[in-house]
Amino acid sequence: MIKPFPDEFFMSMALKEAMMALQEEEIPIGSVIVAKNQIVGRGYNQVERLHDVTAHAEIIALTAASNFFNNKYLSGCTIYVTIEPCMMCAAAIGWAQIERIVYGASDPKKGFTLFTPSPLHPKAIVETNVMNDECAELLGQFFRKKRE
Amino acid sequence: MIKPFPDEFFMSMALKEAMMALQEEEIPIGSVIVAKNQIVGRGYNQVERLHDVTAHAEIIALTAASNFFNNKYLSGCTIYVTIEPCMMCAAAIGWAQIERIVYGASDPKKGFTLFTPSPLHPKAIVETNVMNDECAELLGQFFRKKRE
Secondary structure, three states: OOOOOOHHHHHHHHHHHHHHHHHOOOOOOEEEEEEOOEEEEEEEOOHHHHOOOOOOHHHHHHHHHHHHHOOOOOOOOEEEEEEOOEHHHHHHHHHOOOOEEEEEEOOOOOEHHHOEOOOOOOOOEEEOOOOHHHHHHHHHHHHHHHHO | OOOOOOHHHHHHHHHHHHHHHHHOOOOOOEEEEEEOOEEEEEEEOOHHHHOOOOOOHHHHHHHHHHHHHOOOOOOOOEEEEEEOOEHHHHHHHHHOOOOEEEEEEOOOOOEHHHOEOOOOOOOOEEEOOOOHHHHHHHHHHHHHHHHO
């Protein structure tokens, strides 16, 4: 069976968000939140522009999706993020009771999987390495340019 | 020596924020951020009003203080919170490199001290039990009323 909306489709939408961040010289991380194959929230990292450490892609996408539903709980949703969420974002995803977390590249320095216990909803499903190379490459590009 | 601005003074300001939350039927948690004995950010829990799990007192106070300084780093600051921060808020406090965290009552269910490693800045100092009774009583009042 061909899945009409595979994870790669929505991850490429998250990558599009990450590219917006790159254009604005932010660390290129993007996120979309999906319910029933529809994007209900999106966001890209805006920490530098807003001078605000809480302006991560996922936090912006969560606020957007909550506005969409007028509901703080996003239990039927999947969040796509190009890079493994940090602990702030993972805990926010847990508060919102998001069911499925799909990310591209791991973050071995700041990723939430470095912490115990998990802050996610106990029933949440996590999928990793979706378009890993594309997600990691965008980040690599940013840091290479920074060092030039 | 009499301290001109003891922690109890700023914690009572955080409690004033928590009372604003109580009036709006939110879980009563309040926070202020202080630099050089001046309040540079304040916030109270607005999760229900905004339908947004990220609208915790500390996150709102952090964004306000970052706006005040036009700087994402708040390294010279102390954050006062009536209840032990959750992991989302503690990680945000860590990202902002806040130096000193003062809280009232512990949160044995969702508090950040349940997690390892700590998400705070490695040099951050944590003080607990400042006006513990007042902070806990306000929360107790809210939940007792909820159960009526």
